[in-house]
Amino acid sequence: MESTKSLKLGLIGAGNWGKNLVRDYYKIGFLDIICDSNEELLHFYKQQYPNLRVTNNWQDLLSDPEITAICVSLPAKLHYQFAKEALLADKDVYVEKPITLNVNEAEELVKLANERQKILMVGHILHYHPAVQKIKEIIASGEIGQIVSIISNRFNLGTFRTYENVLWSFAPHDISVILSLCHDQMPTWVKCTGQPNLINDVHDITNSILKFESRREIYVNINVSWLHPYKEQKMIIIGENGMIVFDDTSVNRKIELYKNYVKWSQNMTPEPIANKPEPLIIPVDTAKSPLEQECQYFMNCCLNRTDPLTNGTEGVRVLKVLDALTMSLKEHGQTIYFDQKFFTHGTACVEHGAIIGPGTKIWHFSHICPGATIGSNCNIGQNVFVAGGAKIGNHCKVQNNVSIYAGVVAEDYVFFGPSCVLTNDKNPRGMYSKNGAYLTTYLETGVTLGANCTVVCGIRIGKHSLIGAGAVVTKDVEPYSIMVGNPAKRIGTIDEFGNRTLFKKDNKLNN
Numbered sequence: 001m002e003s004t005k006s007l008k009l010g011l012i013g014a015g016n017w018g019k020n021l022v023r024d025y026y027k028i029g030f031l032d033i034i035c036d037s038n039e040e041l042l043h044f045y046k047q048q049y050p051n052l053r054v055t056n057n058w059q060d061l062l063s064d065p066e067i068t069a070i071c072v073s074l075p076a077k078l079h080y081q082f083a084k085e086a087l088l089a090d091k092d093v094y095v096e097k098p099i100t101l102n103v104n105e106a107e108e109l110v111k112l113a114n115e116r117q118k119i120l121m122v123g124h125i126l127h128y129h130p131a132v133q134k135i136k137e138i139i140a141s142g143e144i145g146q147i148v149s150i151i152s153n154r155f156n157l158g159t160f161r162t163y164e165n166v167l168w169s170f171a172p173h174d175i176s177v178i179l180s181l182c183h184d185q186m187p188t189w190v191k192c193t194g195q196p197n198l199i200n201d202v203h204d205i206t207n208s209i210l211k212f213e214s215r216r217e218i219y220v221n222i223n224v225s226w227l228h229p230y231k232e233q234k235m236i237i238i239g240e241n242g243m244i245v246f247d248d249t250s251v252n253r254k255i256e257l258y259k260n261y262v263k264w265s266q267n268m269t270p271e272p273i274a275n276k277p278e279p280l281i282i283p284v285d286t287a288k289s290p291l292e293q294e295c296q297y298f299m300n301c302c303l304n305r306t307d308p309l310t311n312g313t314e315g316v317r318v319l320k321v322l323d324a325l326t327m328s329l330k331e332h333g334q335t336i337y338f339d340q341k342f343f344t345h346g347t348a349c350v351e352h353g354a355i356i357g358p359g360t361k362i363w364h365f366s367h368i369c370p371g372a373t374i375g376s377n378c379n380i381g382q383n384v385f386v387a388g389g390a391k392i393g394n395h396c397k398v399q400n401n402v403s404i405y406a407g408v409v410a411e412d413y414v415f416f417g418p419s420c421v422l423t424n425d426k427n428p429r430g431m432y433s434k435n436g437a438y439l440t441t442y443l444e445t446g447v448t449l450g451a452n453c454t455v456v457c458g459i460r461i462g463k464h465s466l467i468g469a470g471a472v473v474t475k476d477v478e479p480y481s482i483m484v485g486n487p488a489k490r491i492g493t494i495d496e497f498g499n500r501t502l503f504k505k506d507n508k509l510n511n
Helices: 017-026 039-048 058-063 076-088 105-114 130-140 166-171 173-179 291-303 312-330
Strands: 008-012 031-035 053-056 069-070 090-094 120-123 147-157 189-195 205-213 217-225 229-237 242-246 255-259 263-264 273-276 279-283 409-410 441-443 481-485 489-494 500-503
Touching: 008 017, 008 279, 017 031, 017 291, 031 058, 039 053, 053 058, 058 076, 069 076, 076 090, 076 105, 076 481, 090 263, 090 291, 105 312, 120 291, 120 312, 130 173, 130 242, 130 255, 147 173, 166 173, 166 205, 166 217, 166 312, 173 217, 173 229, 173 312, 189 312, 205 312
Parallel strands: 008 031, 008 069, 031 053, 069 090, 090 120, 147 217, 409 441
Antiparallel strands: 147 229, 189 205, 205 217, 229 242, 242 255, 255 279, 263 273, 481 489, 489 500
16 A cells, blocks of 8 residues: 555646646645646646646656646546546546547546556546435435436536537536446436537537336436526435435435335225325535545545546446437437347447447448447348448348448338449539538338439438339439339339339330
8 A cells, every 4th residue: 555645646627627626636635736728827826725836738747757646627528638648657547527528438548547557537526425425325225115217407507618518518427326326237228309509519408318127127317407597406316115305406405315205095996196205304414525525535546556436437337328318319319229239240340329220230341330320120231331320210121232321311121222322412522521411312111222223312212112223313203113214214103012013105004
């Protein structure tokens, strides 16, 4: 065990939230030097804490052998870079939430910390809140029975951010605690909706649902907003036999315990009746702030070489949930499943961020990009490319050598014949990028695209239509049509079972 005198912390990012970390790390005698690009801020700290060293050079922290640990309190987009450099310099690392903005980068940090036997802790502060610690004790005692639902509200007016939405700013702490209360299991599925009001694509309000099905089904609802006239930080944990209300804005009633909130009628068919007992106020020791306890905890982990409760692995779990919620938010509340059971051939590349439904099979040398959506029970053949933004429904079949680009939307039971071509730009130019402004092509339910056919973008092909081999489709296609030629012309109709009726030369039907 090291002596506390041999432990020295360097902190980078001393503004905004960083000022609180400076205060509490200095208070416990751990902080030695801070780094920030703001010279006026450094001058203020030097006056406030005369024994504290200050610098605007990050390398001063990394190269100093006496600095044993680094606290990274920078914008989230910088967490990966600075945490990685600190680990490579053989420093223990405390990084504010979220651990990074990218799951692969977060997993790399965890691997690096393990390889170098360094402490990696994420600042999920709620775990070190005395009220949350007391709540965990109550739940562990069995007093409220099995958890069936959790509702979390975190509202405030501001602080508005331009580089991250309210989900990433407000929700990580709640997600972290909720995962812990749900036995450190990942949810079965999540969904998220929201609204950007102040800045395009930066959501100010989000509503998230998480469903857990480990020991029993648990329904979780997380609501966050920075467009709210007053501050609210409340979590309600509903068990089979009781409820816990955690109100972090309350001074004297932070935890209320409601027992036996339901009673049953004595009818032949018993019905639930709301029982509204007076809550039991659970005392909470608030002598130390949650942040001070968190800072002390990190120092103790560094001193005793113990793995933190909110270690890098825990940070990755939270990040994966945030990532899935973000995907759902971008897809207007689409359900995102975890641990889906789909088959991927060893030569295929399915990148993180692709959404693949259960029962789908992806074969040799195919590449599925982040942001691509493929439904359940699909068959993706050899050498298929599916770009981010492309959407394929359920029970679709994609034959060999097909590229499906952003802008293609296929409903269920669509058949993509071998080497068929789907474009997304009517005027492609190599010199000037379209910046994702591609035309949408809709393939309705049951459409069949024949081998080597070409579908020009910006059109809709009606349900159960058949596009003949080699045809070039340039206009919208009516449902149940048979299209052949270049440009493709309608030569008859086909029903959903494949029964054809061809036109005569005078355009009358010929069975």
